[in-house]
Amino acid sequence: MSTQCVAKLFSTHIGIDLGTANCLVYVRDLGIVLNEPSVVAIKESTHEVLNVGSEAKSMLGKCPGNIRAIRPMKDGVIADFEITEEMLRYFIQKAIRYVPWRKRLLSPRVLVAVPSGITEVEKRAVKDSAKRAGAGEVVLIEEPMAAAVGVGLPVAEPAGSMIVDIGGGTTEVAVISLSGIVGAKSVRVGGDELDTAITQHLRKVYNLMIGELTAEQIKIRIGSAYPVKDDESLEVKGLDLVSRVPKTVRITAAEIRMALQEPVTTIIEAVRATLERCPPDLAADLIDRGIMLAGGGAMLSGLDKLLTEETGLPVFISEEPLNAVAKGTGVMLQEDSIWSS
Numbered sequence: 001m002s003t004q005c006v007a008k009l010f011s012t013h014i015g016i017d018l019g020t021a022n023c024l025v026y027v028r029d030l031g032i033v034l035n036e037p038s039v040v041a042i043k044e045s046t047h048e049v050l051n052v053g054s055e056a057k058s059m060l061g062k063c064p065g066n067i068r069a070i071r072p073m074k075d076g077v078i079a080d081f082e083i084t085e086e087m088l089r090y091f092i093q094k095a096i097r098y099v100p101w102r103k104r105l106l107s108p109r110v111l112v113a114v115p116s117g118i119t120e121v122e123k124r125a126v127k128d129s130a131k132r133a134g135a136g137e138v139v140l141i142e143e144p145m146a147a148a149v150g151v152g153l154p155v156a157e158p159a160g161s162m163i164v165d166i167g168g169g170t171t172e173v174a175v176i177s178l179s180g181i182v183g184a185k186s187v188r189v190g191g192d193e194l195d196t197a198i199t200q201h202l203r204k205v206y207n208l209m210i211g212e213l214t215a216e217q218i219k220i221r222i223g224s225a226y227p228v229k230d231d232e233s234l235e236v237k238g239l240d241l242v243s244r245v246p247k248t249v250r251i252t253a254a255e256i257r258m259a260l261q262e263p264v265t266t267i268i269e270a271v272r273a274t275l276e277r278c279p280p281d282l283a284a285d286l287i288d289r290g291i292m293l294a295g296g297g298a299m300l301s302g303l304d305k306l307l308t309e310e311t312g313l314p315v316f317i318s319e320e321p322l323n324a325v326a327k328g329t330g331v332m333l334q335e336d337s338i339w340s341s
């Protein structure tokens with residue numbers, strides 16, 4: 001029996017979207033089996049892992065002194081190796097529970113989606129962490145390619161397709177033709193930067209300190225990139241920076257849109273820069289095919305409208321933007337040729 005056959009029979013094939021905000025795990029033939037926030041809660045004194053994923057996220061900003069909830073990925077790459085490894089180990093082992101015992105005899109083969117702009121050193125770090133976390137062979141795939149495949153763009157055709165994947169830590173823009181990336185730009189600006197812009201606005205204008213989760217909720221509920229919901233408003237609770245007591249303020253969608261302008265402009269600029277460097281024939285294809293948005297940031301209200309206004313191209317939001325990359329790894333896992341043996 002060939003090595004390929006043995007591996008096919010006795011090991012699990014896993015695709016991982018190792019995101020700054022969320023980690024999704026796809027198991028071949030099963031689909032997405034895990035979708036959890038990339039957060040780990042640890043005991044400060046011993047570094048013991050207490051919780052991973054959703055439960056750890058609910059602890060963000062609410063932990064007592066000896067417990068810390070950490071997001072080990074930052075700007076799309078590993079910021080804390082040890083904790084990322086623990087998180088990967090937890091997710092890989094949890095995912096493996098869904099497969100029959102026969103498929104657990106060999107270490108799982110793992111396909112990890114990483115931002116297109118990461119360095120060789122960062123790539124090695126991801127591979128090493130996945131291996132130490134229990135993976136056998138580890139192969140990396142660029143996130144925009146995985147996202148494009150995941151949303152069903154016709155990447156193999158000799159024509160240009162454009163994907164913009166706006167995650168928590170990075171925005172990946174790519175033009176793809178004949179299954180290759182023709183032009184790409186990766187900027188370390190995504191949903192986290194939008195949250196930070198909201199936190200800074202409330203601090204500056206209202207002297208109000210809010211936590212990470214509150215900032216994200218404000219963005220999701222009334223955040224926008226275009227005046228599509230300017231008449232909406234929201235009550236926000238936080239800590240007054242001067243009197244140091246809890247306080248409530250009412251904020252409007254219009255002011256949050258203004259606060260988000262800088263990071264949103266960075267995202268738009270990344271799209272424009274990629275379009276400017278696009279070969280003319282492929283650029284011409286985009287006039288009809290437009291731009292496809294994926295990643296959680298694609299759901300920011302009005303971003304599609306603003307992008308259409310700024311580029312003159314039709315803009316579409318993928319059906320399940322948060323699942324695009326993981327679904328793309330799932331499609332690629334069907335190809336045995338991605339593995340070296």
Ligand SMILES: Nc1ncnc2c1ncn2[C@@H]1O[C@H](COP(=O)(O)OP(=O)(O)OP(=O)(O)O)[C@@H](O)[C@H]1O
Pocket residue numbers: 017018019020021022023075076077166167168169170171190191192216219220223294295296297298299300301321322
């Ligand atoms: N409705 C929404 N409106 C705006 N942003 C949203 C919405 N829902 C989720 N998000 C944001 O999407 C981001 C997470 O997206 P996603 O899971 O695609 O990122 P990731 O893959 O973890 O990050 P990266 O690709 O940068 O490593 C978060 O910043 C989250 O706040």
